[in-house]
Amino acid sequence: MDLLKIGLPADEPAGPIHPDVALAQAVLQRDRKATAEWVDRFTGPVYQYVRHRLAPRTDQVDDLVQDIFIAAWQYLPGYRGGSPLGAWVMGIARHKVEDHYRRRLREWESWDATPGAPEPADDAARSVEEVFDRERRSEKTQRVLTGLPEHYAAALSWRYWEHRSAREIAEATGRAEKAVERLLARARENFKRRWDEA
Amino acid sequence: MSDEIRRPNSELWDEFAGSGDAPARLKSRVFSRVNLEQAKEGPLASVSESKGAGRVLCVFENIMEVAPTGDAIKRMNYCRVSHARVLAENMEQAPIWWPGCPYAQFQK
Numbered sequence: 332m333d334l335l336k337i338g339l340p341a342d343e344p345a346g347p348i349h350p351d352v353a354l355a356q357a358v359l360q361r362d363r364k365a366t367a368e369w370v371d372r373f374t375g376p377v378y379q380y381v382r383h384r385l386a387p388r389t390d391q392v393d394d395l396v397q398d399i400f401i402a403a404w405q406y407l408p409g410y411r412g413g414s415p416l417g418a419w420v421m422g423i424a425r426h427k428v429e430d431h432y433r434r435r436l437r438e439w440e441s442w443d444a445t446p447g448a449p450e451p452a453d454d455a456a457r458s459v460e461e462v463f464d465r466e467r468r469s470e471k472t473q474r475v476l477t478g479l480p481e482h483y484a485a486a487l488s489w490r491y492w493e494h495r496s497a498r499e500i501a502e503a504t505g506r507a508e509k510a511v512e513r514l515l516a517r518a519r520e521n522f523k524r525r526w527d528e529a
Numbered sequence: 530m531s532d533e534i535r536r537p538n539s540e541l542w543d544e545f546a547g548s549g550d551a552p553a554r555l556k557s558r559v560f561s562r563v564n565l566e567q568a569k570e571g572p573l574a575s576v577s578e579s580k581g582a583g584r585v586l587c588v589f590e591n592i593m594e595v596a597p598t599g600d601a602i603k604r605m606n607y608c609r610v611s612h613a614r615v616l617a618e619n620m621e622q623a624p625i626w627w628p629g630c631p632y633a634q635f636q637k
Contacts, residue, residue, distance in 0.1 A: 357574075357582060360574050360578075361567040361568070361570070361571065361572070361573045361574050362573070362574035362578065362579050362582065362584070363564060363567075363573055363574070363579065363606070363608060363631070364579045364582075364584035364585070364586075364629075364631070365574075365579075365582070365584065366560065366563055366564060366567065366631075367560055367631030367634060367635075370556055370559050370560045370563065370631075370635075371556060371631075371634055371635060374550075374551040374555065374556045374559055375546075375549065375550035375551045376542060376545040376546045376548070377545075377551075378550075378551035378552075378555060379545045379548045379549050379551075380541065380545040383545070393555050393558070396551070396555060396559060397555075397558060397559050397562050400559045400562070400563055401562060401563065401566055404563050404566055404567065405566075414538065414539060415539060415542070417539075417542045417546065418537070418538040418539035418541075418542045419538070420542075421538045421539075421541050421542040421545075422538040425538065425541070468548075493535070494535045494536070
């Protein structure tokens with residue numbers, strides 16, 4: 332691969348290289364100083380995002396952030412400068428966070444233990460969705476999420492913050508859509524009860 | 530396909546870009562790990578190349594840059610054997626002040 336051609340399609344005249352593309356090139360050339368700049372600039376927002384999304388499992392944040400940067404390094408040859416480098420790294424972070432949710436829900440062993448769980452009540456679903464949207468960065472939301480069982484928090488975060496439907500979650504976890512809806516219903520009930528008490 | 534419109538990555542980036550930094554320890558660990566991965570794939574850029582690209586070298590790298598050594602020596606991962614790495618990976622606010630040291634840069 333010709334590293335110097337990153338961000339510059341062959342049929343376009345060479346012009347000034349965007350600073351993000353130049354930084355990506357330098358990192359790909361294994362320049363330690365450029366790599367330090369890359370890590371310094373982009374770790375903060377990625378860390379804040381992952382910490383927010385992984386509540387209550389904040390003990391896993393550091394490992395996941397490291398995995399994100401290793402993956403970003405591996406995929407960096409594909410960066411063409413079509414978007415800011417920060418947004419590109421954030422895209423990788425989102426994939427890794429969704430992998431985390433998938434693992435958490437796959438590890439949950441009680442999928443089939445609650446077949447009679449109630450269907451979600453429309454008003455409860457709406458109010459929880461509103462809280463997740465309106466109060467997503469509030470300390471109260473984080474506190475309530477931290478108090479939830481891990482699989483509930485993962486399901487709600489995946490559904491409302493990453494905007495994945497029950498069908499998509501079902502496909503990703505290899506479960507029936509109905510089972511995911513039941514899980515979400517219980518998670519919402521639990522969240523709403525704790526929210527009202529908090 | 531998603532039933533809903535997902536937020537663009539750039540919007541998510543903007544939301545979290547102003548919400549605080551990462552611990553210096555974590556940045557140090559990330560940097561060290563990426564360095565190791567880079568070294569697995571081939572020789573690192575030499576200190577002369579880094580300097581030529583306008584990057585600031587640390588005192589030790591400056592010595593190696595002018596030393597009459599072969600190219601392979603100038604491409605070594607000096608950070609790996611630096612005490613700054615050990616301190617920075619394990620301490621928040623590590624006592625490192627060397628100009629041009631990435632681990633010192635992460636403390637700011």
